[in-house]
Amino acid sequence: MATGRRDLFRAVGAASLAGLASGVPAIAAPAPAPAPRATNWRRDAEGKRIADLGNGSFLNPLISGDRPDPAILKDGDDYYVTFSTFDAYPGLLIWHSRDLVNWQPLKPALHRNIGSVWAPSLHKDRGKYLLYIPVKAKPQNDIFVAWADDIAGPWSDPIPLGLPNHIDPCHAVAEDGSRWLFLSGGDRVRLSDDNLSLAGKVEHVYDPWRYPSDWIVEGFAPEGPKIHHIGDWYYMLTAVGGTAGPPTGHMVIAARSKSLHGPWEDHPGNPLVRTTSRDEAWWSRGHASLVEAPDGSWWSLYHGYENDFWTLGRQCLMDPVRFRPDGWFEMTGGDLSQPIAKPTSGEALPHGMALSDDFSAPLALGSKWAFFKPTADEGTRVSVRDGVLHFRARGDAPSSGSPLLITAGDRSYVFECDIEIPAGGRAGLILFYDDKLYAGLGFDEDRFVTHQYGIERARPANPHGRRMKMRVTNDRNIVTFDTSGDNGKTWLRFDRGMEVSGYHHNVRGGFLMLRPGLYSARAGTAQFRDFTFRAFDPDKA
Template sequence: MRLTDDGLATDGPVEKVYDGWKYPDDWVTEAYSLEGPKLFRRGDWFYLVTAVGGTAGPPTGHMVTVARSRSVHGPWEDCPHNPVIRTWNPADKWLSRGHATFVEGPAGDWWAVYHGYENGFYTLGRQTLLEPIRWDKQGWPHAMGADLARPLAKPSGGEAGPHGMAWSDDFSGQSLGSRWRFYNQAPGAGARATVGGNALTLAAKGTGPQDCSPLTHLVGDHAYECSVSVELTDGASAGLLLFFNDRLFLGMAYDGERMVSYRGGKASYWQEPVEKGSRIDLRIVNDRQIVSMYHRTPGGEWVRHAVRSEVSGYHANTMDDLASLRPAIFASGKGSARFRDYRYKALA
């Protein structure tokens, strides 16, 4: 569909120009799902990079396909060696590889940026992958990373930027959007969180993790620990979680009198003994998908929760939601909770 020059409105009818490359019918995929078209020009050709096969589901289902044309209106010619990128063996390190964008590097080299699931760590969600691309004499791209099992030379030229970001937060400044985000954030929800005095004050909402829109942040580590200090006001319940979505999470909540333990997206049978008060420190350790939880009164010794969990099943193929298992803080019920000194540490 054509757009107006300012890009703010459509200008003309919908025009169908491409049906997508069709893989053999006996390939086991999640669904055909032609999606994510990326259009760019190289030389005299327009290239259309698409995804087919479904993002999750069977580990060999997702794939990258390429077509080209002299005009954006077609006709489009499919690459003779489609799919250009795909997980062929479910035992590979990276599964469900697809949804690529082709980019030219600073030295004239070409790369595909796409996503995949790490074998054994679906809980980390779709991770970003980078693979070198070679163009043949006929003008078709070839992916050169094989199964990505071995290290590859990084792009040449340019200047390296900072790697990653620190997830720890002393709440001395506003970090919503850059570090934290609300799950299923509604319009105006950002007003629930205010920062001041090295604390984040979060207005309570809902009855628990399932309907309170926790604040979450991403992780990419196989093993890590996170901790936070909590202060309750006006009858709030607050806590620390590992959160996938509103149907699947685990962690703990404290209301000043008791602790509620969550596992499998619901309150657990276990009643963890805890002292009464308005302040508590909470800690979660995720050691390669074995999760232990701890609590302490401020200044006291850490007390390990009596129940541990294995969380390798907290992922998209379990819950049909393209998310990841990530740390979260939340406040539910009435009143509000103040969070201080959030610490995140990757473990070896």
């Protein structure tokens, strides 16, 4: 069938289904074909995507890989952002920028496992930096607060606030000087003057705008309120429609008030951001904040899933904002599939970090590497000496021992490592979503072990013994494994390939991403040398 006829039938069919659902017959003209997506990212020395194109423009994602729920802080000429880190620890890595486009990782702010971290909030009030940290945990959920005198830390031990029924806090200061946390569901609660405890009960202050009932969404789920005091107005941005699920679900709405105490007036153009078609470059866009650039322009940071790559998690996106004469604002970046002109001032810091590791320096826990659901003593399992990572075994497989993982933000990449195991040990390389869903290849001294669907499967003979180089190639969710017993001079293709496009939230839940990593199991201490990572563009390889 010709492409034009197929598009016509698709559009008419969708309109007819909508008409049947509402009881009114409907016919629609064919939707215009989406503009081709730009894919001409700059690449760093490891082949990873860089948003800054070097010509006065940038191309989303701003920070690639799983960087959901961006919490951004403007602090003079400096900008800081952190993201939900869920079960990865150390967590809440702080990133630093001076131009809003190029970002450097600093240090993690959270070192003790207090639960799965969802949608933190980063603020500065009267010289003190504040992090409000909602967690899913047992025996109950809560929101914690941590503080620091320096953004680089040390950060205080998290203090529980006693808010088990809310997520997505946002700190705000009212015109009368009172301090508040705005919460999911249109609620808020007053804080003590030092911001470290509650000074009242939760109260409902806003009924969020509702989209038409026939829109395809995951659920109403009003969450992620972000409060900004700009000029004479307090603006509240809220996410509705559900965070994942259908690509057309998540969206950004706004309201405003002359007082933080309300009443709140809905934006006449709601929703300000919404994916309207699965053909768009970015799906499920929402959870937005506003920030002013060094040149006085305004921008919004939010997250979204890359088309067909739920496995990469929700990536950080940036959208230009225009304020109108009536005081309302609008996002102007369209579907974010094309390059966008950068802010015109601000120092460009070197962006990102190398993911390769020769283990010649202390292990970069919390910036490059992170454990999954670590116990209190997890850090004692790893040490670095003379270019070798020593990784003590735990459990029998990746599911029963916390692996070490990195965040890779490219559609295609290769990683490899020299691995040596002790007698009775097992180790390998993995692509890990969580302890119930992962893929990879491990070995003991006699046999390989194939990890697939989160279970251990085939056990073919291992021809290399207790030391080998192992390579994993993930080419747009098609995974292959290669091994070498002669330090990479010759490689053997492992005879089981995998397809991992379903290793994501809409299958498993948890709002995570598929992360490369390594594990050590069964007995003794495995040794890892020369971990190398390289992203690539398969269309140009």
